[in-house]
Amino acid sequence: MKRAMAWGSLPLAVLLDFLTLRLALLLHPQLQPWDPLALAWGLGLARWALLSLSAQAARGRGPGLPGGLQEALLPLAALLSLLLPSYVTLQALAQPRAPRSELLHGWGRGDVFGLTYGAAGLVAALWHQLFPAGKGEPGPSASLGRLLACMRPDLLRFVAIAGFLVLSSLGEMAIPYYTGRMTDWIVSEDDPSAFVRAIWAMSLITVGSAVTEFVSDCLYNGTMNRIHMRIQSRVFSSVLRQEIGFFHANRTGDITSRVTADTDAMSEALSEKLNLLMWYGMRGVFLFGLMVRVSLRLAFFTAVGLPLILLVPKLSGKFHQSLAQRVQESLAKANEVAVETFQAMATVRSFANEEGAAKHYGQRLQETYRLNKQEAAAYAASMWTNSLSGLTLKVGILYYGGRLVTAGAVSTGDLVTFVLYEMQFTTAVEVLLSVYPSVQKAVGSSEKIFEYMQRTPQISPPGTLAPPALRGHLQVQDVWFSYPGRDDAPVLKGVSLELRPGEVTALVGPSGAGKTALVALLERFYEPQRGRLLLDGRDLREYEHRYLHRKVALVSQKPVLFARSLHENIAYGLGGRSRQEVMGAARRANAHGFIARLSHGYDTDVGEMGGQISGGQRQGVAIAQALLRDPRVLILDDATSALDTESQLRVEKEIYEGPRAGRSVLLIAHRLGAVERADRILVLEDGAIREQGTHRELLARRGSYWRLVQTQLNGEQGGGSEGGLGAGGP
Numbered sequence: 001m002k003r004a005m006a007w008g009s010l011p012l013a014v015l016l017d018f019l020t021l022r023l024a025l026l027l028h029p030q031l032q033p034w035d036p037l038a039l040a041w042g043l044g045l046a047r048w049a050l051l052s053l054s055a056q057a058a059r060g061r062g063p064g065l066p067g068g069l070q071e072a073l074l075p076l077a078a079l080l081s082l083l084l085p086s087y088v089t090l091q092a093l094a095q096p097r098a099p100r101s102e103l104l105h106g107w108g109r110g111d112v113f114g115l116t117y118g119a120a121g122l123v124a125a126l127w128h129q130l131f132p133a134g135k136g137e138p139g140p141s142a143s144l145g146r147l148l149a150c151m152r153p154d155l156l157r158f159v160a161i162a163g164f165l166v167l168s169s170l171g172e173m174a175i176p177y178y179t180g181r182m183t184d185w186i187v188s189e190d191d192p193s194a195f196v197r198a199i200w201a202m203s204l205i206t207v208g209s210a211v212t213e214f215v216s217d218c219l220y221n222g223t224m225n226r227i228h229m230r231i232q233s234r235v236f237s238s239v240l241r242q243e244i245g246f247f248h249a250n251r252t253g254d255i256t257s258r259v260t261a262d263t264d265a266m267s268e269a270l271s272e273k274l275n276l277l278m279w280y281g282m283r284g285v286f287l288f289g290l291m292v293r294v295s296l297r298l299a300f301f302t303a304v305g306l307p308l309i310l311l312v313p314k315l316s317g318k319f320h321q322s323l324a325q326r327v328q329e330s331l332a333k334a335n336e337v338a339v340e341t342f343q344a345m346a347t348v349r350s351f352a353n354e355e356g357a358a359k360h361y362g363q364r365l366q367e368t369y370r371l372n373k374q375e376a377a378a379y380a381a382s383m384w385t386n387s388l389s390g391l392t393l394k395v396g397i398l399y400y401g402g403r404l405v406t407a408g409a410v411s412t413g414d415l416v417t418f419v420l421y422e423m424q425f426t427t428a429v430e431v432l433l434s435v436y437p438s439v440q441k442a443v444g445s446s447e448k449i450f451e452y453m454q455r456t457p458q459i460s461p462p463g464t465l466a467p468p469a470l471r472g473h474l475q476v477q478d479v480w481f482s483y484p485g486r487d488d489a490p491v492l493k494g495v496s497l498e499l500r501p502g503e504v505t506a507l508v509g510p511s512g513a514g515k516t517a518l519v520a521l522l523e524r525f526y527e528p529q530r531g532r533l534l535l536d537g538r539d540l541r542e543y544e545h546r547y548l549h550r551k552v553a554l555v556s557q558k559p560v561l562f563a564r565s566l567h568e569n570i571a572y573g574l575g576g577r578s579r580q581e582v583m584g585a586a587r588r589a590n591a592h593g594f595i596a597r598l599s600h601g602y603d604t605d606v607g608e609m610g611g612q613i614s615g616g617q618r619q620g621v622a623i624a625q626a627l628l629r630d631p632r633v634l635i636l637d638d639a640t641s642a643l644d645t646e647s648q649l650r651v652e653k654e655i656y657e658g659p660r661a662g663r664s665v666l667l668i669a670h671r672l673g674a675v676e677r678a679d680r681i682l683v684l685e686d687g688a689i690r691e692q693g694t695h696r697e698l699l700a701r702r703g704s705y706w707r708l709v710q711t712q713l714n715g716e717q718g719g720g721s722e723g724g725l726g727a728g729g730p
Ligand SMILES: Nc1ncnc2c1ncn2[C@@H]1O[C@H](COP(=O)(O)OP(=O)(O)OP(=O)(O)O)[C@@H](O)[C@H]1O
Pocket: 248, 483, 484, 486, 491, 509, 510, 511, 512, 513, 514, 515, 516, 517, 518
């Protein structure tokens, strides 16, 4: 039904269009005072509106029309409507004295009307062949828009490039033009100095054209490099804005390749092919303009013939390509037979079927040979039609041009100039047609890049709150959380707790209880599905991003350092910090000792991911990092597990004595000895707080905490590992 409606709207549009033209023709005598040119444009624009609306209606009715044709409807509407005013304008320019109004009469006739639709039909068929509809993937127009938006800051440079391109393209036209002039001179021999003048002019213009082309190329390449850099850094920044879950859901390699390889490939394809597209596009426009100037009739003849001569080789090329593919498939099948035979050689031998196998393979080869012959013939035919169609157009132009020369409508020199222009024009159109799909592909591949660039993080945007004074009072209220994509497995089930300024709150519990998940929420890596996280009574989401992470510092289980100096690592994200400040933080984290012993001290490069220092040293550096921020809330997620006993004690001293300055501390530890002195100990089990109290209270209760302590004591006695329990034991 939809298909019928889509097809039905087209003849209706054609009929309406015809009636509009007839009406305009009828009304023409009444519209005499109007300038025929203005009338032609008025009529053209009205037709355009009418046909575009019908085209939109046909497009909107679903899969009625073949994809390529559907895409071509709007440009076709423009072509049909604006051809008449453009033609009249061009003719008015070429023959200023000719009566313009007559031109309009001709276009109202049924046969001319039929001719325009015939030509448009041909263009539609060509379009359908050259630009078949994409198979379900989104069209590149959206990406093109986004790409152009990225190019906008360089608009002025593009204007300059276009200016140089115009100059250089115009210069290129000099050779055919002066060749024509010289031909005229050779034919008439009336002005000897004209020949020399033509050579001089031609040489100077050609050199000028080469210079402008060079400048334009330099400017273009520089601009494209800037755009590449801009896109790459925007993708990188956009990736950095994403929520942590994004980095878990996507492989690091995939993310990196979008930022680097994909943008590189797109920029390369774009800068190379877009250049050709602009260059040959500009040339094509000028060449056609000059062709029109030399002879309007010959230019019209070329415009009608060109789609034909391009369509034939395209069709024959397609046939050749399909045969080439069949040859490949047939070869693959023959290979399969060979591989199968060699793999089952023992079976072939035991059945004494060597001859049968050879025959089978031979049959396959015969098939390949037959297809090969067909492919060779198709290739020759494709080459033949290629050159023949080009030749046909040239012969046609020469024949028609010859008649125009005989009739005195054009000079011999003009015909030579025209043929030279036409040859360049055909090349330009061929290059444009071959390059356009690559540009489309590059634009299409930018889709993936823009997908990252415009991805909205799945976490609420940070707020703007940044109070000058912060107490560091953190409240977790009835928080429920499950990791993205694991909705059925909540990791935190109604957790409530409070971190008070000046107090150390310890969180203990078995592996997988949800301790790190809670930390991730406090750091805003994720957001809870239910419940609230408040800092000084305000939701964490309200705080400004940098402010929050300076005030709430985390030392994670496995700190990762960057491949730079120890000084830069400790001051990471804080901008320039003096050596004294960095050293002070390192001393408090008990990391100064090992750093001072290194030959380059604080300037030592720690290697990729901090791999050139030990795990314990990394933890020391990470604690120094956090202390340098002088946070109001300090979270240590099993952050001292790899430290030696002396360092652990020093860090514990800092933790328990530091809060006197009013800091809230959340201490997560597996080594329960580290939490004995905490003001409050919370036991988290299976995503819920089971117990809370001081070390003594919890031991006296003989519940989960007591069991954890017992398990650790037994483990130590059995395994003899380090531990700090006992001092406060029952
Ligand atoms: N990125 C993730 N995606 C999905 N599930 C996760 C993810 N990280 C952890 N989990 C799961 O969430 C649960 C809680 O893990 P969490 O790391 O919070 O435990 P934990 O108490 O910190 O353990 P540990 O003491 O060993 O560090 C575990 O069952 C774990 O398998």
